Amino acid sequence: MTVRVYHAELAEAQAHPRLAALMGRGRAAGPFDRADWLALLARECLAPARPLLAVAEDDEAILALPLLASPGGLSACSNWYSFWARPLTDAPHRAEALLVPLLRSLADHGALDFAPLPLSEAGWMARALGQAGWICGVEPAHGNRFVALNGQDFAGWWKTRPGTLRATVKRKGAKGLVYCRIATRFDAADWAAYEAIYAASWKPTEASPAFLRAFAEAESEAGAYRLGLATMGGMPVAAQFWTVEGGTAFIHKLAHREDAREASPGTLLSAELFRHVIDVDRVTAVDFGTGDDRYKADWMDDLRQRWRIRAYWPGAARHWSGLARLLVQRARGRSRLAPWHGAD
Numbered sequence: 001m002t003v004r005v006y007h008a009e010l011a012e013a014q015a016h017p018r019l020a021a022l023m024g025r026g027r028a029a030g031p032f033d034r035a036d037w038l039a040l041l042a043r044e045c046l047a048p049a050r051p052l053l054a055v056a057e058d059d060e061a062i063l064a065l066p067l068l069a070s071p072g073g074l075s076a077c078s079n080w081y082s083f084w085a086r087p088l089t090d091a092p093h094r095a096e097a098l099l100v101p102l103l104r105s106l107a108d109h110g111a112l113d114f115a116p117l118p119l120s121e122a123g124w125m126a127r128a129l130g131q132a133g134w135i136c137g138v139e140p141a142h143g144n145r146f147v148a149l150n151g152q153d154f155a156g157w158w159k160t161r162p163g164t165l166r167a168t169v170k171r172k173g174a175k176g177l178v179y180c181r182i183a184t185r186f187d188a189a190d191w192a193a194y195e196a197i198y199a200a201s202w203k204p205t206e207a208s209p210a211f212l213r214a215f216a217e218a219e220s221e222a223g224a225y226r227l228g229l230a231t232m233g234g235m236p237v238a239a240q241f242w243t244v245e246g247g248t249a250f251i252h253k254l255a256h257r258e259d260a261r262e263a264s265p266g267t268l269l270s271a272e273l274f275r276h277v278i279d280v281d282r283v284t285a286v287d288f289g290t291g292d293d294r295y296k297a298d299w300m301d302d303l304r305q306r307w308r309i310r311a312y313w314p315g316a317a318r319h320w321s322g323l324a325r326l327l328v329q330r331a332r333g334r335s336r337l338a339p340w341h342g343a344d
Contacts (some may be wrong), residue, residue, distance in 0.1 A: 001234035003098060005105045008053045010039045010066070010077075019055070020060045025222060029246050030287070032082050036218065038066050044211035045079055054332055056102040061091035063098040065286035073111030073319065080207065081215075083144065083250065083289045084306065085114065086121040095121075099128035107133070110316030114289065116141040116306035129311050137326045143292030147300040148285050154278040158271075165298045169271045172264040178237070180265075180272040183227045186220035190227055192235040194253075201255035212241075212253070219243045227283075228273045230256070230265040238265035240273055247284045270299065 013019040013035035021027055023035040031037045031058065042051040049068040056063045065087045066077040076085035089095050103125075106112070112134070114125065122138055129136040149157060172178065183190050191213060198206060206212065218223040224245050230238035238256035242249055256266035277283045288296045292303060312323040 003058050005054070005056045005101050007105070008055055010035055010051045010053055011041060013053060013064070018057065018090075019053075019064060019168045022062060022064060022090055025245070028088075028098045030248060030250060031215070031219075031243060031245060032078070032085065033085050033086070033088055037215070038077050040077065040211060040214055040218075041081065042077060044214065045081070045208045046077070049075070051077055054102050054106060056098040056235065061089065061094050061098060063087055063091075063095060063102065065099070065102060067106075068152040069109060073113065074106060075111045075112070076114045076116075077084050078116070080290065081211070081252070082116070083287060084116055084118055086117055087124065091333050092120075093131065093272050095124045096128045096131075099124060100131045103129055103132040103134060106314045107315070110313050111322060112136075112309065112311040114311075115308035117309060118306065119304065122307035122309060125309055129309070134311040134313055135323060135326070136309055137330055139308050139310070139329070141306040141308040142290050144290065144304050144306050145292060145296040146285060146302050146304065147290040147299040148302060149278060149283070151188070152278075154275045157274075160301075162298055165267070168264055168267055173268055173271075175263070177232055177263050178230050178265045178268050179232075180228060180269050182273060182276050183216060184220075184223070184225060185228065186225055186227075187256065190229060192333075193229060194239040194241065194255075197236055197239045197257055198253070198255040200257045200259075202258060203255050216241060226273065226277065228269045228276075230269040232260060232263060232265065237263070238269045240266075240269055242273060244277060244281045244283060249273075249283045249286045251286065251288050271312065274299070 007055060013023050023033060028034045038051065046068055049070040052067045052069045053067040054067060068075045078085035087095060087099060089098065117125065126136055126138050136160050163341045195209065216225060224243045226242040226244060228240040229236055237260035238252040241252045243252065254266060277286065288300055310326055312326065
């Protein structure tokens with residue numbers, strides 16, 4: 001069966017029935033797979049790099065690889081807001097066979113830096129890159145904390161949390177100083193409160209506030225928006241932005257005012273949000289995003305690795321220095337060369 005390979009614009013995905021089904025809400029496992037997320041991210045955060053959708057399809061299957069093209073080569077269509085980036089397909093058992101001609105068609109770009117990949121998709125890409133003629137290495141990108149609830153309600157799951165965390169929530173909650181509420185529809189005043197809290201927190205300046213607000217508004221329209229706000233004496237002191245999709249709650253942003261730390265408003269708000277998504281939204285998992293920050297382990301026992309692939313086309317002389325560095329990393333045991341069998 002002949003595999004057709006072509007390159008398209010992200011905007012074209014909405015008009016292509018098979019791509020729209022593959023990259024639309026409801027089919028995607030989370031926002032980071034969706035064409036609307038990728039297009040918004042590219043427009044608000046990733047210029048001047050050009051978004052590129054590389055597609056391989058035949059009569060039975062389709063695979064799409066969202067990319068960014070720049071003078072330095074190709075990269076994933078992702079940044080710090082993305083929990084993952086990966087090739088998307090309706091036929092996982094054929095992913096590598098579809099990826100080989102697709103990756104061969106990208107050889108003129110000379111270099112590829114793709115992250116953060118889930119384990120299985122990193123394996124697909126590494127093996128397919130080798131078969132397509134690229135030289136590639138695979139290395140850890142970051143850890144991802146998550147919890148699979150396995151049918152537990154909030155009360156059952158809460159009993160599994162560390163005693164110190166449960167004691168803090170009980171003790172600080174009993175004081176009645178902090179009031180928590182959860183909004184499921186976007187409200188401009190609520191969002192302004194979130195932004196004010198973030199600005200007064202320990203967090204760095206928000207890199208792309210326009211992107212985040214536009215994403216929040218779109219998730220509200222889809223019914224996926226969850227914004228938690230904690231107040232003390234009517235003053236907003238902690239905020240968290242979550243979304244719910246495909247049975248998973250995604251924790252995108254959280255912050256609290258430093259001058260309210262003693263009352264633990266962020267901890268109390270987290271407990272209320274977990275209660276809401278578990279008992280009201282009935283999610284089966286909660287994903288804490290990028291980075292294995294120490295505090296996340298109090299809320300989530302499970303940790304998985306995300307991966308980075310660096311690859312070079314051997315005929316691209318302008319990238320030989322990068323290829324040489326990759327080979328040195330391999331010799332020192334810091335990177336693996338394809339074929340890579342997906343060992344975590």
